[in-house]
Amino acid sequence: MNGFKTLAATGLLALGLAASAQAQSYPVDQIHITVPFPAGGTTDILARELAGPLGEELGATVIVENRPGAGGTVGSNYVAHANADGSQLLLTATHHVINPGLRDNLPYDTMEDFSEVALIALVPNALVVHPDVPANSVAELIELAKEDPDGLNFGSSGVGGSNHLSGELFKSMTGIDMLHVPYPGAAPAMTDLLGGHIPVMFDSLPTVVPHVQSGKLRILGVTTAERVSSLPDVPTIAEAGVPGYAAASWFGLYGPAGLPEDARTSLDAALTKLLGSEEIATTFKKLNVEPGELVGSDFETFVADEIEKWQGVVKSAGVELQ
Amino acid sequence: MSLSKPLLSGLIFLSLGGFMIAHATGLRLGTVSAMGPGFFPMVIGILMCLVSAVFLGQACTSKHPAVGTISVASVRPLLLVITALGAFAISIDKFGLILSTVLLVTISRFAGDERLGWLPTAVLAAVLSAFVGYLFWYVLKLPLQLWP
Amino acid sequence: MDLFANLSLGFSVALSPANLLYCLVGVTVGTLIGVLPGIGPMATIAILLPVTFGLDPVAALIMLAGIYYGSMYGSAITSILLNTPGHAASAVVCLDGYPLARNGQGGLALVISALSSFVGGSLAIILVMTFAPMVAEFGLRFSSPEYFSMLILGLTAAAGLSQGSFIKGIAMVLLGLGIGTVGTDLTSGVQRFTFDNWNLADGINFVILAMGFFAVTEIVFNLEQKGRSTLVHTRFAMADLTAAVRSFARMWGAVLRGFGIGFTFGALPGSGPTIATFVAYSAEKSVARDSSRFGKGALEGVAGPESANNSASIAGLIPTLTLGVPGDAIMAMMLGALLIFGITPGPGVIVDEPELFWGLVASLWIGNVLLLALNIPLIGVWARVLTIPYKLLYPSILLFICIGVFSINNRTFDIGLLALFSVVGYVLAKLDFPAAPVLLGLILGPMIEDHLRRALLMGRGDFSMFFTRPISAILLLATLGIVIYVIVSTIQQARQARARDETEVRQ
Known part of the structure; x- marks a missing residue:
């Protein structure tokens, strides 16, 4: 059992439980971050990387708990109805702002039942095609789709995910038709793209880059509003012929509605400091995500805009509602 | 208490199959090129009913009604x-x-x-x-x- | 031939004293948690994953490899001894492992399981080292039509699992397929059979069903038998160990077949060890001279699937690391852990990060060796679990099953679901329905539906692609071959049985 103790100690350290008590702290000593996805996913990893530094900053114990299910709604619902003293937080992905448009029977109100805390991280998506597709730019792809409306399929990680709706947004803004082919997750879709079984996909940049470098995929554009610093030669889709196009995956931190003022202030201060820190920049770079910069009310406005945008996309795409 | 095993098996799968079919009719069946969510459950439900017919057939034709019964001594x-x-x-x-x-x-x-x-x-x-x-x-x- | 260069690179990474220690800690803790009934490898790894986060990447990976093997074997121990399969592959091992344990040969089954798994895994490692890039390339030629045909082949091959009545096996596969449709429909996002309950939106986890149909049902059956105060009286001594190793020497055929089947299925992106273990079991059953021994404690029924399981897991590293497509939920979690350590899966992973890839392969093998070293002496102790008075044992098993089921999604709803499946499983077992096919249906059903629908979507509803695409056509031909073989051998058996009856009558 000795090994067990060593291990337990390592675990405690890793979870940031050994955090020394520091001066400022709003009146809770344990903070639970609910992740509404399974252990090991990007959201979970972000939460665990954030837990240590955040705990040190606030002088509290930060524990990550996975409550997966129903595209994140199970965990979100838990936090929506949790005690609003700042001890229960939620770290979730773009699903949070897509769900209101997609699901008409959500057990909570995405705008009313949460306090928006901070935009933690962003992941740009990229529009990629298999090398056999005779299109070297976004404009050529649009041309191709117009010539042969039945010919192009695009893959996604599933109905209502960010890379499905990035495609639907593209379709509705260009007026072309592509058949959506959903997969159980991004990885199997990528495999079919690499094998040439589907021609087009919108997927997260970190996944795409190694395949582009090895020549197995061709990148036509990035989905962000501005070019990505690591790929300065790749145009944005907006530049390349679809003005105004922007769609990224992002991860936000929320609390239940009505967080007390002191909790808000401490969290704002702690996250502003952390998200600008060298430590987080290094960690996030390793995970291939970019640190978010929006905190507090700026983030709240961002969330409201995103909900509206995705609701529009879901509607114009005619994604089946339940 | 004792019941004929084939009869009970048949009734269980008949009701399961019926339930699947009933639920599947509330879902869109779709077309061959774009199957809806109801298609697969419908097929399973129909197959379950077919299987239950085999069990019920066994129950009717069984020569020795005493063989193949279950008895529950204690629940x-x-x-x-x-x-x-x-x-x-x-x-x-x-x-x-x-x-x-x-x-x-x-x-x-x-x-x-x-x-x-x-x-x-x-x-x-x-x-x-x-x-x-x-x-x-x-x-x-x-x-x-x-x-x- | 870079095999030796690769090997030595891998081992130079994995064999430092500190890394060996982490591996040992991982194996020990993985076994100790995994051996609790109802807590499968999935739950064990999820629970222990955060523990590795503070370590440097190589150490963490090695510890994770240890946890992986420890939990897999820990779960196999309780599957064999207590009929509590915490993992789809263990469900197959239960079929003959548990009868062996009930006959007082639990120790023997554990030795065979550990050794078969070790040999299957080691052979697979050699193949991975030699052929990984080629295999990765081949996997890309599989798309939905090929997967659909492969799943149909697997389902047909595994139909041999049903013991006794064929039609009852079919009925249970259908039940599994039906349960597999519960949850959000992947293609449309529509909820099926969820009755507006969010807890059902992601479908029903395999472990809940397995615990209800196997573990709890078995407890109730044991409690119904009067005058059985302990399950088994015999103990496992050193002499039994040498005897067990000698019996293992006769299992070579089963282990090699399991290895081949496991590697083939494991190397394909997204198919995973489950189907491999089921197919390996029916392969053993069909090559055996006397297939009636199966289900009553046939050693090949343990050796083949265990070898296939580990072989498939190792082969699964190829698609997991080069394509980022994990074969099952456990591999998905391992992949998530790799991402934490800054490793992005991709085609270049083998070439660009050789330390990592070969280090991981070597540490998996070392994890395997340490597991054997640690557990062979402990087998006597594990086997002794069955000599605990049953009135002390069953409340403890029930408790661990509840906590294990809870820990999958951290929700109590699943324990309620467990109670429901226990009742259903019990009733069906009373009616002589076999439990294993329901698990096969549950696991393969959603994949079959998904691939069929996607194939037809991409092919615009044209069924001919299943026959015009060469790989798919070959797989369907093989399926047809199996069907013909089954029909012919059934007719032959019936004829032989009739002939035997007639001679008996004459005498």
Whole structure:
């Protein structure tokens, strides 16, 4: 059992439980971050990387708990109805702002039942095609789709995910038709793209880059509003012929509605400091995500805009509602 | 109580199949090139009904009605084991890990013919709740309450 | 031939004293948690994953490899001894492992399981080292039509699993397929059979069903038998160990077949060890001279699937690391852990990060060796679990099953579901329905539906692609071959049985 103790100690350290008590702290000593996805996913990893530094900053114990299910709604619902003293937080992905448009029977109100805390991280998506597709730019792809409306399929990680709706947004803004082919997750879709079984996909940049470098995929554009610093030669889709196009995956931190003022202030201060820190920049770079910069009310406005945008996309795409 | 096994099997799968079909009709069936969510459950439901027809056929043509019947001498083990599971499920959110462990051990004690004495039951409950409390709550930090 | 260069690179990474220690800690803790009934490898790894986060990447990976093997074997121990399969592959091992344990040969079954798994895994490692890039390339030629045909082949091959009545096996596969449709429909996002309950939106986890149909049902059956105060009286001594190793020497055929089947299925992106173990079991059953021994404690029924399981897991590293497509939920979690350590899966992973890839392969093998070293001496102790008075044992098993089921999604609803499946499983077992096919249906059903629908979507509803695409056509031909073989051998058996009856009558 000795090994067990060593291990337990390592675990405690890793979870940031050994955090020394520091001066400022709003009146809770344990903070639970609910992740509404399974252990090991990007959201979970972000939460665990954030837990240590955040705990040190606030002088509290930060524990990550996975409550997966129903595209994140199970965990979100838990936090929506949790005690609003700042001890229960939620770290979730773009699903949070897509769900209101997609699901008409959500057990909570995405705008009313949460306090928006901070935009933690962003992941740009990229529009990629298999090398056999005779299109070297976004404009050529649009041309191709117009010539042969039945010919192009695009893959996604599933109905209502960010890379499905990035495609639907593209379709509705260009007026072309592509058949959506959903997969159980991004990885199997990528495999079919690499094998040439589907021609087009919108997927997260970190996944795409190694395949582009090895020549197995061709990148036509990035989905962000501005070019990505690591790929300065790749145009944005907006530049390349679809003005105004922007769609990224992002991860936000929320609390239940009505967080007390002191909790808000401490969290704002702690996250502003952390998200600008060298430590987080290094960690996030390793995970291939970019640190978010929006905190507090700026983030709240961002969330409201995103909900509206995705609701529009879901509607114009005619994604089946339940 | 004794029932013919083929008859009971047939009735179970007939009702399961009927249920699948009934639910699937509320879903879109779609076309071959774009199958809807109802298609697969519908096919399964129909196949279940076909299978149940085989069982019912066996029940009708069985030459020896006495062969292939089940008899349930006692439902007590099943009932008490299920009650113990149910009690644990209901109590763990409200009363925490320790008390629901005690509840599960106490209820399941009655399930067998050979029962633990009350003292050993108490000791078993104490040892198990200490163990799971230490391991799952303290060391592994499952999101469980320990205590009400 | 870079095999030796690769090997030595891998081992130079994995064999430092500190890394060995982490591996040992991982194996030990993985076994100790995994051996609790109802807590499968999935739950064990999820629970222990955060523990590795503070370490440097190589150490963490090695510890994770240890946890992986420890939990897989820990779960196999309780599957064999107590009929509590915490993992789809263990469900197959239960079929003959548990009868062996009930006959007082639990120790023997554990030795065979550990050794078969070790040999299957080691052979697979050699193949991975030699052929990984080629295999990765081949996997890309599989798309939905090929997967659909492969799943149909697997389902047909595994139909041999049903013991006794064929039609009852079919009925249970259908039940599994039906349960597999519960949850959000992947293609449309529509909820099926969820009755507006969010807890059902992601479908029903395999472990809940397995615990209800196998573990709890078995407890109730044991409690119904009067005058059985302990399950088994015999103990496992050192002499039994040498005897067990000698019996293992006769299992070579089963282990090699399991290895081949496991590697083939494991190397394909997204198919995973489950189907491999089921197919390996029916392969053993069909090559055996006397297939009636199966289900009553045939050693090949343990050796083949265990070898296939580990072989498939190792082969699964190829698609997991080069394509980022994990074969099952456990591999998905391992992949998630790799991402934490800054490793992005991709085609270049083998070439660009050789230390990592070969280090991981070597540490998996070392994890395997340490597991054997640690557990062979402990087998006597594990086997002794069955000599505990049953009135002490069953409340403890029930408790761990509840906590294990809870820990999958951290919700109590699943324990309620467990109670429901226990009742259903019990009733069906009373009616002589076999439990294993329902698990096969549950696991393969959603994949079959998904691939069929996607194939037809991409092919615009044209069924001919299943026959015009060469790989798919070959797989369907093989399926047809199996069907013909089954029909012919059934007719032959019936004829032989009739002939035997007639001679008996004459005598």
